[in-house]
Amino acid sequence: AHGSIGNKQRKFPPDFIFGTATASYQIEGAWNEDGKGENIWDYMTHTNPTVIRDSSNGDIAADSYHNYKRDVEMMRELGLDAYRFSLSWARILPNGLDNEINPAGIEFYNNYINEMLKYNIEPMITLYHWDLPQKLQELGGLANPFFTQWFEAYARVVFENFGDRVKLFITFNEPREICYQGYGGDTKAPILNSTAIGTYLCAKNLVVAHAKAYHLYNKEFKPTQKGQCGITISVNWFEALTDSAEDLLAAEIKRQGEWGLYAHPIFSTEGGFPKEFSERVAEKSAQQGYSFSRLPDFTEEEKAFVRGSSDFFGVNHYTARLVSATEYKDAFPVPSHPDDIGVGLYAPEDWATSASVWLALAPNSIYNALNHLKEKYNNPVFYITENGWSSSPDSGLIDDDRVTYYRASMESLLDCLDDGINLKGYMAWSLMDNFEWMQGYQERFGLYHVDFEDPARTRTPRKSAFVYKHIIKHRFVDYKYEPKIMTMTID
Numbered sequence: 001a002h003g004s005i006g007n008k009q010r011k012f013p014p015d016f017i018f019g020t021a022t023a024s025y026q027i028e029g030a031w032n033e034d035g036k037g038e039n040i041w042d043y044m045t046h047t048n049p050t051v052i053r054d055s056s057n058g059d060i061a062a063d064s065y066h067n068y069k070r071d072v073e074m075m076r077e078l079g080l081d082a083y084r085f086s087l088s089w090a091r092i093l094p095n096g097l098d099n100e101i102n103p104a105g106i107e108f109y110n111n112y113i114n115e116m117l118k119y120n121i122e123p124m125i126t127l128y129h130w131d132l133p134q135k136l137q138e139l140g141g142l143a144n145p146f147f148t149q150w151f152e153a154y155a156r157v158v159f160e161n162f163g164d165r166v167k168l169f170i171t172f173n174e175p176r177e178i179c180y181q182g183y184g185g186d187t188k189a190p191i192l193n194s195t196a197i198g199t200y201l202c203a204k205n206l207v208v209a210h211a212k213a214y215h216l217y218n219k220e221f222k223p224t225q226k227g228q229c230g231i232t233i234s235v236n237w238f239e240a241l242t243d244s245a246e247d248l249l250a251a252e253i254k255r256q257g258e259w260g261l262y263a264h265p266i267f268s269t270e271g272g273f274p275k276e277f278s279e280r281v282a283e284k285s286a287q288q289g290y291s292f293s294r295l296p297d298f299t300e301e302e303k304a305f306v307r308g309s310s311d312f313f314g315v316n317h318y319t320a321r322l323v324s325a326t327e328y329k330d331a332f333p334v335p336s337h338p339d340d341i342g343v344g345l346y347a348p349e350d351w352a353t354s355a356s357v358w359l360a361l362a363p364n365s366i367y368n369a370l371n372h373l374k375e376k377y378n379n380p381v382f383y384i385t386e387n388g389w390s391s392s393p394d395s396g397l398i399d400d401d402r403v404t405y406y407r408a409s410m411e412s413l414l415d416c417l418d419d420g421i422n423l424k425g426y427m428a429w430s431l432m433d434n435f436e437w438m439q440g441y442q443e444r445f446g447l448y449h450v451d452f453e454d455p456a457r458t459r460t461p462r463k464s465a466f467v468y469k470h471i472i473k474h475r476f477v478d479y480k481y482e483p484k485i486m487t488m489t490i491d
């Protein structure tokens with residue numbers, strides 16, 4: 001269904017929201033200024049710098065703490081309807097708990113929000129994009145069941161201070177990356193490497209914490225503030241390599257184990273962790289000599305509390321894989337989360353590759369993922385809250401591969417809209433180059449290039465910025481459009 005159907009040019013409806021996304025630790029810098037507390041990324045990069053590919057950190061990053069007006073100017077240049085960004089928990093609550101609120105942190109976000117609103121740019125706030133206050137990590141972080149209380153207390157401070165002007169709240173960014181990479185593995189802070197246990201404790205506490213924040217908003221704030229509160233889950237598309245029953249089941253188990261763990265408790269009608277995956281972990285746990293399943297249970301009360309606790313489904317979507325039941329599965333340590341899933345993955349060679357090993361351009365994968373979620377969870381309101389392409393630091397401003405990727409994404413979005421998927425908006429990752437976690441500054445996702453050698457952190461639009469701007473303005477994908485003189489203006 002790609003391209004225009006017949007002669008009819010496919011257009012985005014006027015109320016479709018286009019934006020870009022960023023995250024606090026990746027852009028803000030000012031890691032110890034004006035009363036901000038230490039978070040797990042500050043702690044990890046300072047105590048263990050070599051875990052980052054170029055031994056860098058987010059101490060300064062894109063220095064958005066001091067450049068926020070320039071950030072908003074870039075949003076205006078692009079003609080954005082919305083901007084998704086995250087709050088640094090430790091900038092607001094230096095020790096993580098609400099007995100001590102940092103007024104300078106509140107002021108910074110007020111300034112950022114007010115600057116956006118001045119130009120009709122709708123702020124979309126993520127409460128948690130991976131930068132947990134270090135004090136709370138020392139108590140176990142998301143593996144401690146009291147995390148749910150700490151998060152609720154933080155959420156209250158956020159709704160109280162910003163909810164009069166901010167109408168779109170996202171509790172968590174990417175539970176899978178938090179739990180699987182940070183608690184299960186060593187590819188995100190706090191690098192706990194507790195694959196068989198930590199991943200699942202985190203998963204359960206995270207969805208309950210999300211639901212607590214949701215219910216708090218719903219009961220105490222929504223009646224007057226009238227906004228929406230949801231969650232963002234990374235949903236890459238996983239499709240069976242062949243039509244064999246084994247491969248079809250493998251693909252379903254992969255989907256359940258990757259994002260179903262977080263989506264099913266919240267968006268399904270039955271609630272709780274996904275059935276086949278839960279049974280598999282319970283069985284393996286028994287074989288492995290545990291007297292309990294490594295995947296915790298929900299009580300019926302918890303299930304009911306979590307079920308339906310989201311006003312929308314935020315999807316971060318980047319790529320896809322083909323899934324096979326037989327290949328590679330014995331390569332994983334036992335017990336481990338990848339062994340619990342136990343499948344092989346392929347990316348066909350004709351999918352264009354980016355600067356990130358995990359990111360290839362898969363055909364129509366936004367549509368494939370959303371169409372699956374629509375069927376499974378009864379067509380909730382969707383936002384694509386991230387989608388983007390990486391290039392190497394020296395790749396310059398003419399980013400034709402990124403332009404190709406974004407145009408393909410736009411066609412996929414239009415397929416979603418044609419098919420009645422309840423998709424309301426799209427946030428490109430990212431507004432500008434930033435600290436790409438374990439990859440440091442070696443993978444760039446920005447529509448704007450950032451010069452990290454320059455103390456001013458000068459931002460310069462790439463070709464993709466002009467193309468995205470053109471799409472937002474004209475509401476369709478114009479393949480004839482070629483920005484010639486790359487001078488940015490505010491229209």
Ligand code: PNW
Pocket residue numbers: 023026173174177234236316318319358386429436437445
């Ligand atoms: C996202 N995958 O993470 C994060 O939310 C951003 O902070 C990050 O900068 C961006 O993607 C680019 O990496 C993901 O394996 C990382 O498919 C990996 C995947 C998905 C999302």
